[in-house]
Amino acid sequence: MPRSHSLWQQTTTALTTSPLRNHARADVCVVGAGIAGLTTGYQLAREGRSVIVIDAVAVGGGQTALTTAHLSNEIDDRYEEILRLHGPDGARLACSSHRAAIDRIETICRLEHLSCSFEQVDGYLVLGRGAKERDLDRELEAARAAGVEVDKLPTAPVQGFSSGPCLRFRNQAQFHPMKYLEGLATALQRHGGQIYTGTRAVSVEGGQPAVVRTADDLIVQAGAAVIATNSPFNDIVAIHTKQAPYHTYAIGLRVPAGAISHALYWDTEDPYHYVRLQRTTARELGGDTDERVDILIVGGEDHKTGQAQDADERFERLTQWARERFPAARDVEFRWSGQVMETVDGLGYIGRNPLDAGNVYVATGDSGMGMTHGTIAGILLTDLIQGRANPWTDLYDPSRVRTGAAMEWVKENLNVALQYASWxxxxxxxxxxxxxxxxxxxxxxxxxxxxxxxxxxxxxxxxxxxxxxxxxxxxxxxxxxxxxxxxxxxxxxxxxxxxxxxxxxxxxxxx
Ligand SMILES: Cc1cc2nc3c(=O)[nH]c(=O)nc-3n(C[C@H](O)[C@H](O)[C@H](O)COP(=O)(O)OP(=O)(O)OC[C@H]3O[C@@H](n4cnc5c(N)ncnc54)[C@H](O)[C@@H]3O)c2cc1C
CATH class of the missing domain: 2.102.10.10 (Rieske [2Fe-2S] iron-sulphur domain)
Structure with a gap:
């Protein structure tokens, strides 16, 4: 079985273009062709700005090819925590921005005629081992206060999974992330944007103009630079002490078509399990018929990056967990893993790069919610670059400090300090x-x-x-x-x- 080969990589071909061959100039240079970079480039190109996107590898050469692509406005750190850290107004903005991101993805699919299996589904938060129903009650109250459309049920009205008491989140969504990126890249180019893959940026200097230098010693001069490389390479310390890298694992199991309802499922464990289904065909999986195939995708088993080497055991535990909860699950056809950046206060860092010139922007820290955070980045950074006010600016400001996050900051940085002992x-x-x-x-x-x-x-x-x-x-x-x-x-x-x-x-x- 191939290692770190996702269902999305199996069912699309990596989109590459030619590398940058000459110095270039544009209104905006975006570094990184994942969901954050491409959405930003697309939004700006649609508004008539000249845009150059460069990527070291390919379109979707990073974590977007490895996601499980749940689209949700239920924050994975839970609203109880978001309320504590960001207050009632912050929690409401978090809810409405992630809602707006789901709606924007749907709109882009419609406007650009993207065929990426976008589907509205409900989401269910169920109790994990050792959790009590009152954990759900507290989250129900906090999520409602933030404006989420949520109710509590004795059991989820779904097939193939016996949930027990759960929260139901209405109008969540899912899609095929690589087909979406492919479509977005094509739309960006149709709106005049240029994409150069195989082009690694090695430095970024803000100023008039901002200068992005590549590994081939070419430069792109631009009115603004957006660093959407998942983890910014242009920032040595400021952001990296406020976010921590985690490795997370996913498997794809074949299930009989229709045996399990299409929905998003999460539990309350820490780390939590995340589940959804993707409908595909035998042909897409390498067969020669168009027979429908449902793949149950199950993720979890997160740990701090570089601090565990027992991947086989983690995949095995995920498999057992899946089989116990979803009896219709059959063979494991895919297994892969990737990295998420967890901020100390549960929301991404999107905006002006701290300690830098005013025309260098970053998008990072998107946790297990990078599809919506990446889309929020596209909307927010476009507004900032276009000089428009955006109500989410302070909430996602990369320079922000939330006093309630101090303990998490200490814990993560102590963990970093301990790593130096391995010398x-x-x-x-x-x-x-x-x-x-x-x-x-x-x-x-x-x-x-x-x-x-x-x-x-x-x-x-x-x-x-x-x-x-x-x-x-x-x-x-x-x-x-x-x-x-x-x-x-x-x-x-x-x-x-x-x-x-x-x-x-x-x-x-x-x-
Ligand atoms: C297993 C797993 C499950 C997940 N599940 C979910 C989920 O269900 N829902 C959800 O919302 N999120 C989920 N996430 C998180 C989500 O996938 C990521 O947060 C998101 O894909 C990040 O997108 P991005 O555009 O910021 O970064 P990436 O997709 O990583 O894109 C960054 C791009 O930058 C390029 N790059 C890097 N450095 C350079 C450089 N120096 N020069 C040029 N290019 C460079 C890379 O090649 C890459 O293509 C999951 C992640 C994993 C790993």
């Missing part, structure tokens, strides 16, 4: 011979920590294990075959090339 620990294995084919491990060589990957032919690839961002020691991630930094979530492919910021550079070569 002093022995390697994960004592000799290269102990590293199996297609696997990596950190060893100590001449007093230095080295990240060693053994390829399928036995070839050995060595890089320094020190993350170029702030010097933590990376760890092998067996689920995605990447080197992951446990401090701020920089990730590198098995050969050491950076795939996710904040590190702007690859792992150093070892001489």
């Amino acid at each position: 002093l620990t022995p390697g994960e294995v004592s000799s290269i011979d102990q590293i199996a084919s297609n696997t990596g491990a950190v060893i100590v060589e001449n007093g230095r920590k080295i990240a060693v990957f053994r390829d399928e032919r036995g070839g050995i690839h060595k890089r320094s294990a020190v993350c170029p961002h702030l010097g933590c020691i990376v760890a092998w991630n067996p689920a995605a075959s990447t080197w992951d930094c446990p401090c701020h979530g920089s990730r590198f492919d098995r050969f050491g090339a950076v795939v996710n910021g904040p590190s702007p550079k690859d792992l150093e070569k070892v001489t």
Whole structure:
């Protein structure tokens, strides 16, 4: 079974264009062609601005290809927490902005004739192990106060799942995220925007103009720069001490068509489980008929990035959990994993980049709600760049500090500080011979920590294990075959090339 290969990657082909070949100029340069970057680029291009989007890999080359694409205005940190941290007005704005994001996705699908299985469904929050019904009651009250359309039921009126007491959220939605991105990219180009894939940005300087420099030493000059790389590579500290990287796992199980109702399902555990269905066809999955196939997608088992290496056990636990709750579940056809950035106060950072010139913007910290946060980014950043007031500006301001989040800030930064102790620990294995084919491990060589990957032919690839961002020691991630930094979530492919910021550079070569 392929590792980290999502249902979406199986049923679409990665959209690539030519790389940037010359210096360029535009009203706005967007870095990152995930949902946040493409939505922003699309919105601006629709308003007649000239837009250049660059991406190091491909359209959907990051976490948007690995999402489970629940579209919800029930915040995954729960409204009880959002009310405590952001107050009643903040909670109402959080609710209305995520609602607006779902509606905007639907509108874009209609306007641009996108075929991406957009579907309105209800969402159900059910009790996890050890939870009490009063947990649901408190969330019901908080969500209602924020303006969410929610009610409590003794059991969910769905097929194939016996929920027990639950909250029902009306008019949530789901879609095929990669088909949506493909359509959005085409629409952006139709509105005059340009997309260059295989083009990595290595620095961004604000000012008149803002200058985005690429790894090929080309520059894009622009009136504004938007960094939508999921984790900003242009910010060393300001944002990264306020958000923490988590790794999360998903599986796709075949179920008999129609046996389980299409809906969004979550439980109250921490980390929580998240579930939905996707309808596809045997042909899309590589077969030769158009027979309907339903895939049950189940996610969870999150942990701090780079701080666990038991992926197989986590996938197994997810499988067991799915089989117990959804008896119709059959074979596991997909398993994959990815990273989410959790902010200390439960909402994304979208707006002007702290400590930077006024025309550099970021979108990050979207947690398990990146589809709506990414769409909010598209709406909010377009307003800011176009000089329009937007009621969500303060709520998502990347410079904000919420006093109620202080304990979470201390906890996450203490965890980061503890990671530096791994400079002093022995390697994960004592000799290269102990590293199996297609696997990596950190060893100590001449007093230095080295990240060693053994390829399928036995070839050995060595890089320094020190993350170029702030010097933590990376760890092998067996689920995605990447080197992951446990401090701020920089990730590198098995050969050491950076795939996710904040590190702007690859792992150093070892001489
Ligand atoms: C398993 C899983 C389940 C999830 N489930 C949900 C869910 O149900 N609902 C939900 O709303 N969210 C969910 N999320 C979160 C959501 O997928 C992400 O938050 C969202 O996709 C992030 O989108 P983005 O555009 O910010 O970043 P990405 O999609 O990561 O896009 C960033 C892009 O930037 C590019 N890039 C990076 N660095 C550079 C550089 N230096 N130069 C140029 N390009 C660069 C990358 O190649 C990438 O294409 C889930 C995430 C995971 C992993």
